[in-house]
Amino acid sequence: MTPDNPRVGDQDSSPYADALLAFAARGRSRFTTPGHHGDPDGQPLIAAMLGEGVLSLDVQPTVEGIDHGPGNPMQRSLDLAARAWGARRTWFLSNGSSQGNLTACLALAGLGDTIVAQRSVHSSVVDGLMLSGLAAGFVRPTVDHSLGIAHGVTPESLDAALAAHPDAVAAFVVTPSYFGACADVAALADVAHRRGAALVVDEAWGAHFGFHPGLPVNAVRLGADVVIASMHKLGGSLGQTALLHVGHGPLAQRLEPLLERAFRSMQSTSESSVLLASLDLARRQIAVRGGETIGRSLASAARLRERVESDGRFRDATPRIAAFPDVVGVDPLRVVVDVRSGGISGHDARSLLFQELGHHVEMSTDDVIVAIVGAGTAPDPDALADALLRLPELPAPTRHRIELPDPGPRRMTVREAWFAPTEVVAADAAVGRVSADSVAAYPPGIPNLMPGEEITEQTLEFLRETAAAPFGWVRGALDDDVSHVRVVAR
Numbered sequence: 001m002t003p004d005n006p007r008v009g010d011q012d013s014s015p016y017a018d019a020l021l022a023f024a025a026r027g028r029s030r031f032t033t034p035g036h037h038g039d040p041d042g043q044p045l046i047a048a049m050l051g052e053g054v055l056s057l058d059v060q061p062t063v064e065g066i067d068h069g070p071g072n073p074m075q076r077s078l079d080l081a082a083r084a085w086g087a088r089r090t091w092f093l094s095n096g097s098s099q100g101n102l103t104a105c106l107a108l109a110g111l112g113d114t115i116v117a118q119r120s121v122h123s124s125v126v127d128g129l130m131l132s133g134l135a136a137g138f139v140r141p142t143v144d145h146s147l148g149i150a151h152g153v154t155p156e157s158l159d160a161a162l163a164a165h166p167d168a169v170a171a172f173v174v175t176p177s178y179f180g181a182c183a184d185v186a187a188l189a190d191v192a193h194r195r196g197a198a199l200v201v202d203e204a205w206g207a208h209f210g211f212h213p214g215l216p217v218n219a220v221r222l223g224a225d226v227v228i229a230s231m232h233k234l235g236g237s238l239g240q241t242a243l244l245h246v247g248h249g250p251l252a253q254r255l256e257p258l259l260e261r262a263f264r265s266m267q268s269t270s271e272s273s274v275l276l277a278s279l280d281l282a283r284r285q286i287a288v289r290g291g292e293t294i295g296r297s298l299a300s301a302a303r304l305r306e307r308v309e310s311d312g313r314f315r316d317a318t319p320r321i322a323a324f325p326d327v328v329g330v331d332p333l334r335v336v337v338d339v340r341s342g343g344i345s346g347h348d349a350r351s352l353l354f355q356e357l358g359h360h361v362e363m364s365t366d367d368v369i370v371a372i373v374g375a376g377t378a379p380d381p382d383a384l385a386d387a388l389l390r391l392p393e394l395p396a397p398t399r400h401r402i403e404l405p406d407p408g409p410r411r412m413t414v415r416e417a418w419f420a421p422t423e424v425v426a427a428d429a430a431v432g433r434v435s436a437d438s439v440a441a442y443p444p445g446i447p448n449l450m451p452g453e454e455i456t457e458q459t460l461e462f463l464r465e466t467a468a469a470p471f472g473w474v475r476g477a478l479d480d481d482v483s484h485v486r487v488v489a490r
């Protein structure tokens with residue numbers, strides 16, 4: 001047993017999922033919500049598509065013997081999850097890490113009114129600032145301008161940002177990045193704690209960390225106070241499910257009741273039991289069998305990297321990413337392929353892989369495609385590597401490079417701008433105005449434009465070109481081609 005491994009014996013049970021199964025097997029007549037009553041005759045289309053089991057397991061919350069009453073199975077499952085990740089306490093989330101980030105921001109507002117946040121946080125953190133009214137000082141991540149990707153923050157830059165904002169009650173960072181770069185969480189926690197601030201880690205992409213010696217250690221065990229993790233991303237549970245953990249220090253202790261209160265405000269009163277059960281089962285699977293199954297995933301990802309390098313047309317970007325000063329490790333299950341040497345843009349490569357070659361990879365930028373290997377899965381690396389070699393070389397004009405923009409200067413807080421009187425203007429007339437919206441190339445969903453920031457020509461150009469790229473989508477844009485922008489009225 002390594003210090004990062006949960007106690008397997010305890011983990012080989014799934015009380016909540018088992019209680020649901022037992023409830024469904026008992027076959028009571030139902031006169032409750034959900035109104036399908038588990039009856040396949042009432043909903044034959046759903047039953048035909050998803051199976052009758054989904055209907056019978058879809059049960060309303062607060063049922064005695066499932067998630068209600070002292071020592072109920074849900075509570076036992078939450079305790080098992082907390083133990084698996086080394087947390088003081090864990091909450092199941094049915095609306096993703098987005099819900100976790102909103103919840104964390106609301107909770108932090110109970111400690112004070114200012115935080116320091118990594119500028120490349122997910123848009124849900126910006127929404128959290130808007131809802132909570134927290135003011136944020138932003139700390140810039142390192143950026144690989146050549147590949148157009150943002151990494152994480154160094155302990156030194158976090159320290160400087162906290163020194164510049166002595167009233168900050170927390171530092172909100174993202175690690176691993178969308179490209180698998182892991183920041184030094186232990187050092188960031190030290191820096192934050194020395195400055196009297198809590199460390200909140202958006203570990204959306206690292207729910208699987210800590211369950212195999214070949215993976216990085218998770219942020220709770222590295223000393224973070226609050227950690228948000230999308231179990232659905234690489235951890236194997238169903239889409240939309242995530243975990244919120246609170247750690248062990250004195251600030252974490254203060255935050256626990258604040259998180260509980262904020263969680264209630266952000267939680268649906270009719271959460272899907274099917275989604276929650278998938279969290280329970282995926283935790284059991286990764287905690288008990290991860291040591292063995294993740295070995296296969298690691299081998300699959302390693303083989304893909306090897307093929308990319310030995311085939312010679314493209315490059316494995318991992319060594320380049322690992323060389324940045326904030327990066328102390330990389331998630332080996334994320335394969336970032338630098339396509340610059342291969343005569344095709346990342347966006348075109350991803351689109352052709354999907355449309356014509358039968359492969360769906362997670363994301364692209366102009367210069368890279370990112371493939372992920374879910375923890376416990378082992379997709380065929382050679383099939384994807386072969387497909388990469390079959391991609392055509394495209395003529396240069398379609399390979400115009402889309403540069404990641406620097407953010408414009410901040411003119412107002414997120415909340416001030418979001419609630420200010422606004423107007424919609426043509427994109428060309430928006431340069432120099434203050435954005436009222438969060439607008440983000442998706443994925444990765446890092447706002448390129450935040451409420452309260454001045455709009456620059458460079459940012460607008462990036463957003464418009466991203467929208468025009470194959471698979472391009474700009475979240476928060478008013479129209480598909482970003483031809484209009486909502487700005488704070490003059």
Ligand SMILES: Cc1ncc(COP(=O)(O)O)c(C=O)c1O
Pocket residue numbers: 095096097098099101121122124174178202204205230240241242443444445
């Ligand atoms: C860093 C980060 N945080 C949070 C989220 C939101 O996660 P979810 O989709 O689980 O709500 C994402 C989504 O991609 C993300 O990349």
